[in-house]
Amino acid sequence: MEINYLIQNLESLLIKYSNNKSQVEENLHELITGLEQKNINSEIETFAEFLLLASSLFEMKAKRLLPQEEDIDWIDEVQIMKDKDLAFARLLQFKAFSEIGIALASRIKKNEKSINSFKYYQTGNLFPKPDIEYLIDKDKFINTSIEVFRRYKTIEGFQHIDKDLPDLQKAIDNFLYEVDARINTSFEEIINELDTTEEAVAFFLALLEAVRWGFVKAEQESNGINIEKQ
Amino acid sequence: MNYKKIITSVLLVSDGPVDHAYFCDNFEISEKELLELLAEINDSLNENDFGFKIKYNDLNSDFLTTDDVTKELIDFKPPSILRGLSTPALETLSIVAYEQPVTKLKVSEIRGVESESSLKTLESRGLIEKSGILDVPGSPHQYSTTHLFLEKLDISSIDELPVLGDYFSNVQEEE
Numbered sequence: 001m002e003i004n005y006l007i008q009n010l011e012s013l014l015i016k017y018s019n020n021k022s023q024v025e026e027n028l029h030e031l032i033t034g035l036e037q038k039n040i041n042s043e044i045e046t047f048a049e050f051l052l053l054a055s056s057l058f059e060m061k062a063k064r065l066l067p068q069e070e071d072i073d074w075i076d077e078v079q080i081m082k083d084k085d086l087a088f089a090r091l092l093q094f095k096a097f098s099e100i101g102i103a104l105a106s107r108i109k110k111n112e113k114s115i116n117s118f119k120y121y122q123t124g125n126l127f128p129k130p131d132i133e134y135l136i137d138k139d140k141f142i143n144t145s146i147e148v149f150r151r152y153k154t155i156e157g158f159q160h161i162d163k164d165l166p167d168l169q170k171a172i173d174n175f176l177y178e179v180d181a182r183i184n185t186s187f188e189e190i191i192n193e194l195d196t197t198e199e200a201v202a203f204f205l206a207l208l209e210a211v212r213w214g215f216v217k218a219e220q221e222s223n224g225i226n227i228e229k230q
Numbered sequence: 231m232n233y234k235k236i237i238t239s240v241l242l243v244s245d246g247p248v249d250h251a252y253f254c255d256n257f258e259i260s261e262k263e264l265l266e267l268l269a270e271i272n273d274s275l276n277e278n279d280f281g282f283k284i285k286y287n288d289l290n291s292d293f294l295t296t297d298d299v300t301k302e303l304i305d306f307k308p309p310s311i312l313r314g315l316s317t318p319a320l321e322t323l324s325i326v327a328y329e330q331p332v333t334k335l336k337v338s339e340i341r342g343v344e345s346e347s348s349l350k351t352l353e354s355r356g357l358i359e360k361s362g363i364l365d366v367p368g369s370p371h372q373y374s375t376t377h378l379f380l381e382k383l384d385i386s387s388i389d390e391l392p393v394l395g396d397y398f399s400n401v402q403e404e405e
Binding site for chain 2: 103105111112114116172208209213
């Protein structure tokens with residue numbers, strides 16, 4: 001199997017010739033040439049994964065061949081590579097969307113050479129929404145109204161309706177801004193600067209949202225919630 | 231019944247594309263027969279050098295000017311929907327197109343910058359719309375592309391957008 005051949009090749013580079021830099025280059029060249037000669041159409045994903053693995057190992061190996069003044073934590077190195085891969089993937093994704101945006105615009109422009117018979121797309125109501133009918137049970141409505149008016153101002157639960165609740169989207173933006181400024185912080189430290197309980201609640205919801213989207217990492221400990229920027 | 235006469239007159243007075251179902255139901259004909267009729271009408275228009283034709287896809291049909299009279303129509307041409315749209319807005323449009331339904335936060339995350347103004351611009355142009363609310367704290371709006379977007383790209387559904395590959399939808403999972 002070709003993949004086995006390539007792995008053997010890689011092993012020989014990493015183990016047998018560990019101190020020979022020119023051999024590294026030669027083996028790398030041989031590896032790529034070998035790959036190019038194979039029919040990769042049927043197993044392109046396997047080969048792509050293998051190439052990624054091989055290139056990561058080569059990078060690590062190349063670093064080991066350099067004179068080292070201090071000990072290198074290889075676990076950190078692997079983490080850095082993973083971070084680099086993720087950053088690169090994000091960059092590729094962004095670049096792809098950026099180019100596709102231009103391609104879509106180009107296609108729209110081409111299609112706009114022709115004009116539709118009725119220029120409705122310049123009007124506000126492109127596609128009128130259908131009328132929605134909702135039948136109200138009159139008796140049920142009356143009973144609900146009576147109950148609301150009876151309970152109004154007699155139960156604490158209705159008082160909060162008059163309050164101006166903070167906008168959660170704004171809270172998320174503000175929360176991320178605060179975390180950005182600190183990088184490592186705690187929830188308690190952030191809410192200490194807030195004026196009202198409502199704002200604190202909104203910030204807590206913002207924290208949950210930010211964790212959910214992976215913007216921050218939060219850990220609850222006995223003395224509070226530690227927040228780390230991702 | 232002269233179907234061609236009715237089809238052309240309906241398309242002339244309609245406010246936008248007419249769904250195939252309208253003709254098929256009223257004429258009691260199959261979609262295949264309707265498409266044949268539309269092709270025949272186009273052949274007649276082409277043979278007689280008319281400056282318009284019927285543009286049709288799998289869903290609907292509409293009158294459209296022919297490509298060779300574009301320059302002569304410059305005084306009548308409505309402003310391009312792309313007029314004034316910046317590169318960031320186009321980036322945002324492509325993200326909404328491929329990731330829909332998508333929240334403002336997700337768009338901003340992919341672009342790495344705040345995207346509210348781009349989304350508002352695209353919404354005001356009718357290229358995207360609020361299509362729902364995500365069931366998470368804060369209930370953020372979700373955005374999707376509109377029928378107008380599909381029409382401008384001359385496609386009948388978002389499935390016809392060029393395929394980006396599985397890779398791009400898996401980036402978040404890798405995190």
